[in-house]
Amino acid sequence: MAVGIFDSGLGGLTVLDAVAKRLPEVPFVYYGDNAHAPYGVRNADDVYDLTTKGVQRLFDAGCDLVILACNTASAAALRRMQEAWVPEGKRVLGVFVPLIEALTERQWGDNSPPREVAVKHVALFATPATVSSRAFQRELAFRAIGVDVEAQPCGGVVDAIEQGDMILAEALVRSHVEALQRRMPTPEAAILGCTHYPLMQEVFQDALGPDVAVYSQANLVAESLADYLERHPDKLGPGTEPGFLTTGDPARVSNKATQFLRRKIEFRTA
Numbered sequence: 001m002a003v004g005i006f007d008s009g010l011g012g013l014t015v016l017d018a019v020a021k022r023l024p025e026v027p028f029v030y031y032g033d034n035a036h037a038p039y040g041v042r043n044a045d046d047v048y049d050l051t052t053k054g055v056q057r058l059f060d061a062g063c064d065l066v067i068l069a070c071n072t073a074s075a076a077a078l079r080r081m082q083e084a085w086v087p088e089g090k091r092v093l094g095v096f097v098p099l100i101e102a103l104t105e106r107q108w109g110d111n112s113p114p115r116e117v118a119v120k121h122v123a124l125f126a127t128p129a130t131v132s133s134r135a136f137q138r139e140l141a142f143r144a145i146g147v148d149v150e151a152q153p154c155g156g157v158v159d160a161i162e163q164g165d166m167i168l169a170e171a172l173v174r175s176h177v178e179a180l181q182r183r184m185p186t187p188e189a190a191i192l193g194c195t196h197y198p199l200m201q202e203v204f205q206d207a208l209g210p211d212v213a214v215y216s217q218a219n220l221v222a223e224s225l226a227d228y229l230e231r232h233p234d235k236l237g238p239g240t241e242p243g244f245l246t247t248g249d250p251a252r253v254s255n256k257a258t259q260f261l262r263r264k265i266e267f268r269t270a
Ligand code: DGL
Pocket: 007, 008, 009, 011, 012, 037, 038, 039, 040, 041, 069, 070, 071, 072, 073, 127, 130, 158, 193, 194, 195, 196
């Protein structure tokens, strides 16, 4: 009954942590493509090739459902995968939709026409690839009208986190927030549109100020997944073993993951 969680590296652990707490009976298999992170500076074909390879590995580990806990892969590869690659009986879901549903106060599966919502000025922080895909704005436009989105490509942040250089990551976050505020001085809400960024959530909140509501994906995705599995229990795959797989150096990745999640995590080679 395993479910797969995919990310380019360590960021998806923020989602893994939340889904494992919400669904403690489900064995989750995590795949971090640390050898190829960051994805945010790669082109769409590259992201597609790496993502399909990782997701295939999770199917092979007994997962019938895989969550792309990576906005960059969700933005650059998911639609193409769903249209032409995902095999019969398997399912791959992204992480944008639960976030947008929360922002637009919608219930899962509410397909009514787009309508006005409370928030009008939204700051989006994401990787350069996610920002240039405009996938977030596209999904938002299906559900809401009159929302002004200002997107900031946060170059360097994922790389700094993957390297464990949190001082650099903090300095970069502050400078990206400043850059965004020059274009949108008073956003009402900020979206952390990369699963690595919750690891810097306090810095984002501090730089944005207490009046800005900061949305991050982990808990929202966990709720959506619980709801999805209740309606599709057949999507719990045959795998029974939880685990952590990486394309990077397992010792180094385990170390960082243990530091981030504050519990012992052991990765093995994917
Ligand atoms: N965590 C991925 C995301 O949500 C990071 C992407 C990257 O590797 O640049 O976009």
